Amino acid sequence: MRxxxxxxxxxxxxxxxxxxFPEDHLPAYEERPVEVSFDASFDRVWEETLTVMGDxxxxxxxxxxxxxxxxxxxxxxxxxxxxxxxxxxIPEKVRYRMSVIVDQSRGRSRVTVRNRExxxxxxxxxxxxxxxxxxxxxxxxxSSRKERAFLEDVARALxxxxxxxxxxxxxx
Numbered sequence: 001m002r003x004x005x006x007x008x009x010x011x012x013x014x015x016x017x018x019x020x021f022p023e024d025h026l027p028a029y030e031e032r033p034v035e036v037s038f039d040a041s042f043d044r045v046w047e048e049t050l051t052v053m054g055d056x057x058x059x060x061x062x063x064x065x066x067x068x069x070x071x072x073x074x075x076x077x078x079x080x081x082x083x084x085x086x087x088x089x090i091p092e093k094v095r096y097r098m099s100v101i102v103d104q105s106r107g108r109s110r111v112t113v114r115n116r117e118x119x120x121x122x123x124x125x126x127x128x129x130x131x132x133x134x135x136x137x138x139x140x141x142x143s144s145r146k147e148r149a150f151l152e153d154v155a156r157a158l159x160x161x162x163x164x165x166x167x168x169x170x171x172x
Contacts, residue, residue, distance in 0.1 A: 033114040034147040037105065040158055042067075045109035046102050048157040056150060057098060067102040074098075079143040081119055094119050095137065096146065113150055115142040 038045050046064060053059055057071035077091035084090075096117040103110055118137040 033112050034144055034151060035110055035112040036151045036155065037108040037110045038155070038158055038160070040109055042102065042104055042109050045111060045154075045158065049100060049102055049111055049154055052150065052153045052157055053098075053100060056153065060097075069100050069102075071098040078117075078119065078140075079145045081140065092119055094140070096142070098146070098150070100150075111151060111154060113147040115144070115147050117142045 046067065050059075050062065050069060053069055053071065057074055060070050060072040062069040073095045074097070075093065075095050078094045079091075081092040081094070082089040083092055094117055096115050099114045099116070101112045101114075103112075117140050119140050120135050120137050122135055
């Protein structure tokens with residue numbers, strides 16, 4: 001027969017485990033790039049994409065021949081990762097870099113956006129190996145909010161109504 005103390009200790013054991021980071025349980029579908037097809041020429045979609053990209057983030061690299069433009073690293077706040085301290089929810093600091101590809105598919109211009117997002121964690125709480133720095137940037141999935149907002153801005157620049165069904169934000 002078990003003693004009441006043993007039952008109490010077994011009941012308290014799960015409470016001692018550290019809580020998982022919120023980014024550990026993000027659904028896999030939210031890690032995919034987001035894409036939209038437009039009924040417009042490649043050159044027009046490329047120009048509007050560059051305009052919106054330059055207005056939104058600093059551009060690091062662009063190659064019209066490959067249809068690729070990449071932003072610099074941007075420091076911001078997370079859409080879904082929070083520090084919970086004293087009953088508050090403070091968004092975690094993240095950095096992200098956007099890659100946008102414009103190409104032709106079935107006579108339409110397609111814009112695909114991929115976000116590489118990272119959060120800065122200390123090596124102790126994230127159980128990382130010391131490599132000379134106490135803090136390290138680790139990859140986390142994107143919530144896809146930034147990508148979707150960017151594509152809506154491109155659609156508006158092309159004269160598309162983002163409230164109607166003609167803007168179909170699809171995951172690839």
